[in-house]
Amino acid sequence: MAHNDASKTQALFDALADPDCRDILRVLDEPLPAKEVASVCDLPQTSTYRKLEQLSEAELVAEETEVRPDGHHATAYVRDCDGVFVGVDDDGVLDVNVLPAEERPSDRLALLWSRVSEEL
Numbered sequence: 465m466a467h468n469d470a471s472k473t474q475a476l477f478d479a480l481a482d483p484d485c486r487d488i489l490r491v492l493d494e495p496l497p498a499k500e501v502a503s504v505c506d507l508p509q510t511s512t513y514r515k516l517e518q519l520s521e522a523e524l525v526a527e528e529t530e531v532r533p534d535g536h537h538a539t540a541y542v543r544d545c546d547g548v549f550v551g552v553d554d555d556g557v558l559d560v561n562v563l564p565a566e567e568r569p570s571d572r573l574a575l576l577w578s579r580v581s582e583e584l
Contacts, residue, residue, distance in 0.1 A: 472523075473560050479522040480548065485515050488525070495528050495540035516541050523562060524548075 479485045487505045496504070502512035519525035519541075526544035529537050547563040 473558065475518070476522040476524070476548065476560060476562070479518050479524060482515065482518070484511065485519055485524075488512070488515055488519060489543055492525060492541055492543040495530075495542040497538055497540050501541060526565075 484505065484507060487507075488501055491501060491504050498512050498516055499509060501507075501516065502509045505512065507515070516525060520527065524543065524545050525541050528540045528542060530540060531537055542565075544565050545562045546565055549561045549563065551559045551561075553559045
């Protein structure tokens with residue numbers, strides 16, 4: 465396992481070991497702004513931002529930007545995985561796989577259009 469993979473795996477384990485991070489993952493089945501995450505999880509807003517950053521670095525949470533008509537953009541966070549599987553390979557090395565979140569309709573449409581454009 466390369467150093468980068470090892471640090472990525474450690475970031476994942478650290479995030480999953482944190483009870484606040486696990487609470488945040490539970491509530492992010494739909495995009496929510498950090499302020500709402502803090503309220504729902506009963507966490508201080510500064511801690512919430514730190515935890516969201518930690519989850520983002522572990523690639524468990526994605527940021528989505530909502531463009532508003534007034535020109536102000538809002539950032540919302542959403543769980544970006546459906547599960548994490550940890551195994552041990554034949555050499556005794558941890559094999560960690562993050563199961564991606566189920567594709568959203570917009571993701572499927574973008575993929576469809578990219579395939580259509582490749583065939584044209």
